[in-house]
Amino acid sequence: MASVFCVANQKGGVGKTTTSVNLAAGLARIGQRVLLVDLDPQGNATMGSGVDKRQLSPSVYQALLGIAALRDARRSSPQGGYDVLGANRELAGAEVELVDQERREHRLKGLLAEVADDYDFVLVDTPPALGLLTLNALCAARGVIVPMQCEYFALEGLTDLVNTVRQVHAKLNPELVLIGLLRVMFDPRITLQQQVSEQLKTHFGNKVFDAVIPRNVRLAEAPSYGLPGVVFDRASRGAQAYLEFAEELVRRVGVQAPRPSPADATAA
Secondary structure (H helix, E strand, O other), X not given: OOEEEEEOOOOOOOOXXXXXXXXXXXXXXXXXXXXXXXXOOOOHHHHHOOOOHHHOOOOHHHHHOOOOOHHHHOEEOOOOOOEEEOXXXXXXXXXXXXXXXXXXXXHHHHHHHOOHHHXXXXXXXXXXXXXXXXXXXXXXXXXXXXXXXXXXXXXXXXXXXXXXXXXXXXXXXXXXXXXXXXXXXXXXOOHHHHHHHHHHXXXXXXXXXXXXXXXOHHHHHHHHHOOOHHHHOOOOHHHHHHXXXXXXXXXXXXXXXXXXXXXXXHHO
């Protein structure tokens, strides 16, 4: 049975897609079966996984509207080692078209139930807004992973997101919890970032992941090659940090011990 997590933050530009793609690749590297669901109409997680969003037919859009089955819409990430339920501009229309659907907040949950036994992890990359797409992710997930920069405005946005998680937990998905906060684009040379990091640990305790993702140019370059940073340059500081994060997540949520992937077995 797959563990479903959404990667969410109502603030844009905080590394949600980078985290989704590299966490998916990192989990695959340690032997986990992973499906990455792209719920952002920009389709960046799709392209960053090496899947051409312009050639998607069907996509997550058709799957959400019941036009296609998830099994027919998913694609394999050529280098990432995981599957992708990809998105493109069509998905922007889903916010309107889902309004009249029955159980509109639970469309994604119903889809994922069809493939629950095919994966160990399902990761959902969400858009930077609290609309029906993000709500579908929150209703389908057992937990929320929040990537955030250690900056003042990020703290304000975090308060809004925590309140949203509480409301969804109370009214729509009693299984939903905040799994943890992931500090991303972190530069230890900046005093403010160190201070915000300490504030997070003080207020959220063990909800703050031990793994810290540094600001890293190789992670930024990887999407232009259609590759996760973990694959593009595995030796980079950013890639190593995401691999550590993947291992920490497996330990934290109590999923079965990682199995070595075929690529790692060959390398050994």
